[in-house]
Amino acid sequence: MPREVTVIGAGLAGCEAAWQLALRGIPVHLIEMRPQKYPPAFHTDGFAELVCSNSLRSNALNNAVGILKEELRILNSLILKTADSCAVPAGSALAVDRHLFSETITKTLKNHPAIRVSYEEVIEIPDGPCIIATGPLTSDAFAQTINEFLEVEPLHFYDAAAPIVEKDSIDFNKAYYKSRYDKGEASYINCPMDQNEFDRFYEALISAECVKMHDFELKVFEGCMPIEEMAKRGKKTMLFGPLKPVGLEKDMNHHPVAVVQLRQDNVAASLYNIVGFQTHLTWPEQRRVFSLIPGLENLKITRYGVMHRNTFICSPRVLQETYQSKKRPDLFFAGQLTGVEGYVESCASGLIAGINMARMICGKDPIVFGNTCIMGSQAHYITHCTPSHFQPMNANFGVVNLQEKCKKAQRKEKICEQALKRIRQIQEEINE
Structure with a gap:
C-alpha cells in the first residue's frame, strides 16, 4: 500500500490536493485547525470556506482565470466540479452558493475511503510526505515553524503590493x-x-x-x-x-x-x-x-x-516549479502560502501539488506544467521572479509564454488554444 500523505489545511488548495491524491489511490491524512482554533475572518468549520466573496470570477475563455477554470475541469478538479454544481446566476462569472459549496466538498472528502480527517492545530512539520496548504492566515505557531524550516528567507506576513x-x-x-x-x-x-x-x-x-x-x-x-x-x-x-x-x-x-x-x-x-x-x-x-x-x-x-494580512513564503528562493520544497523533495507547499493569489489560482496550485505528490509516491517524475498554460505560468512565475520584488500574483496573460507569433487582437484566443492543448498533453501523460 502507498505511503500516507499528510495534507495540512482544508482550504481550496488543501482540499484539491487531497482529492487528486485520493483519486490515485494514495491514502491521505487531511488535517484542519477549525473548529479547534479559528483564524480571523473564518466563520464555519466547513472545508473550502469562501471567506471574501462567493465569486470565482469570469468563465469567459478570453480571460486568464476563465481559461484556468477550463484547465481545471479537464484535469478533474473537485473544486471546479463542485463550483459548477453549486453555481448561482452571475452573468459570465462563476459564483456559487458558498454554504452548499463548502458543505458538498466537506462531505465528499470526509466520505472518501482513502481520506481520514483530523481537527487540530499543527505546530510541527511532520516527517514523511506532506503538503502544507495552511493559507494566508496560517497560525502564528506554525508560521514560526515554517520560518525555522525555510532558514534562507523568512515568511512574509502581509501584502503591500502596488498595481x-x-x-x-x-x-x-x-x-x-x-x-x-x-x-x-x-x-x-x-x-x-x-x-x-x-x-x-x-x-x-x-x-x-x-x-x-x-x-x-x-x-x-x-x-x-x-x-x-x-x-x-x-x-x-x-x-x-x-x-x-x-x-x-x-x-x-x-x-x-x-x-x-x-x-x-x-x-x-x-x-x-x-x-x-x-x-x-x-x-x-x-x-x-x-x-x-x-x-x-x-x-x-x-x-x-x-494591503492585507497574507502569510506567504518567498517561493523563488525555496520552491521548485512543481511546488516541491528545494530543501526537502517530499514536502510540497500549495495555495496562497506560495504566493498565488485568488480562489481559482489556489485550487490550481493544490491540483499540481497533489498530482506531483502522487507521482513521487509512485516512483514517477513530477510534471513541470510550464508557462505555456495558465496554471503552469503561475507556478513558473512564483518560482522564477526576482526574490526581492516577489509579491503574490493572480492568473493573467502577462506571464504566459505564447509560442506562436500573432497579431495583438488574436493573442488571447491563441493563448487559450495553446493552454488547453498543453493541459490535454498533461492529461495524457498523467493517464499513462
Missing part, C-alpha cells in the same frame, strides 16, 4: 523611458504630470473609496503607508516621495510637476508595477483614479494594489 499593468496598455506618446538623473540603464517608464493633471489626480485620490480593514490587519501596516494616506498628509507629500519629479525630465525644456514611475515586473517585460503605489483603494477606484495618470488612460491592471 501591475500590461505594458501594451501604456500610451508612449505621453510616457517615456528614463532613469533618475540618467544613472544606469533607462529601465523605468515615466508618466509626467503638469499642474492641472496633478491637481485632478490628487483630488480623485484623496476622495476615493477604500477597502475596510479587518481589526487584526490594522497594526500590520504602521510602517507601510498607502499612497492615498500619503496624499492626505498634504498635497506636496507625494512630490517628495513616489511622485518626485527631480531628475526625470524628458529633456531640458521639460519641467513636470510630478512623475509616476513604472518598474519592469517580469523577464518578458510585458508587466510593469506602479512604483510606490501600494493602496487600500477598492479595485474599481484603482481603475478610475490611476487612469487619470497621463499615459495610463487605458491601463489594463493584471494585479490590483493590495
Whole structure:
C-alpha cells in the first residue's frame, strides 16, 4: 500500500490536493485547525470556506482565470466540479452558493475511503510526505515553524503590493523611458504630470473609496503607508516621495510637476508595477483614479494594489516549479502560502501539488506544467521572479509564454488554444 500523505489545511488548495491524491489511490491524512482554533475572518468549520466573496470570477475563455477554470475541469478538479454544481446566476462569472459549496466538498472528502480527517492545530512539520496548504492566515505557531524550516528567507506576513499593468496598455506618446538623473540603464517608464493633471489626480485620490480593514490587519501596516494616506498628509507629500519629479525630465525644456514611475515586473517585460503605489483603494477606484495618470488612460491592471494580512513564503528562493520544497523533495507547499493569489489560482496550485505528490509516491517524475498554460505560468512565475520584488500574483496573460507569433487582437484566443492543448498533453501523460 502507498505511503500516507499528510495534507495540512482544508482550504481550496488543501482540499484539491487531497482529492487528486485520493483519486490515485494514495491514502491521505487531511488535517484542519477549525473548529479547534479559528483564524480571523473564518466563520464555519466547513472545508473550502469562501471567506471574501462567493465569486470565482469570469468563465469567459478570453480571460486568464476563465481559461484556468477550463484547465481545471479537464484535469478533474473537485473544486471546479463542485463550483459548477453549486453555481448561482452571475452573468459570465462563476459564483456559487458558498454554504452548499463548502458543505458538498466537506462531505465528499470526509466520505472518501482513502481520506481520514483530523481537527487540530499543527505546530510541527511532520516527517514523511506532506503538503502544507495552511493559507494566508496560517497560525502564528506554525508560521514560526515554517520560518525555522525555510532558514534562507523568512515568511512574509502581509501584502503591500502596488498595481501591475500590461505594458501594451501604456500610451508612449505621453510616457517615456528614463532613469533618475540618467544613472544606469533607462529601465523605468515615466508618466509626467503638469499642474492641472496633478491637481485632478490628487483630488480623485484623496476622495476615493477604500477597502475596510479587518481589526487584526490594522497594526500590520504602521510602517507601510498607502499612497492615498500619503496624499492626505498634504498635497506636496507625494512630490517628495513616489511622485518626485527631480531628475526625470524628458529633456531640458521639460519641467513636470510630478512623475509616476513604472518598474519592469517580469523577464518578458510585458508587466510593469506602479512604483510606490501600494493602496487600500477598492479595485474599481484603482481603475478610475490611476487612469487619470497621463499615459495610463487605458491601463489594463493584471494585479490590483493590495494591503492585507497574507502569510506567504518567498517561493523563488525555496520552491521548485512543481511546488516541491528545494530543501526537502517530499514536502510540497500549495495555495496562497506560495504566493498565488485568488480562489481559482489556489485550487490550481493544490491540483499540481497533489498530482506531483502522487507521482513521487509512485516512483514517477513530477510534471513541470510550464508557462505555456495558465496554471503552469503561475507556478513558473512564483518560482522564477526576482526574490526581492516577489509579491503574490493572480492568473493573467502577462506571464504566459505564447509560442506562436500573432497579431495583438488574436493573442488571447491563441493563448487559450495553446493552454488547453498543453493541459490535454498533461492529461495524457498523467493517464499513462
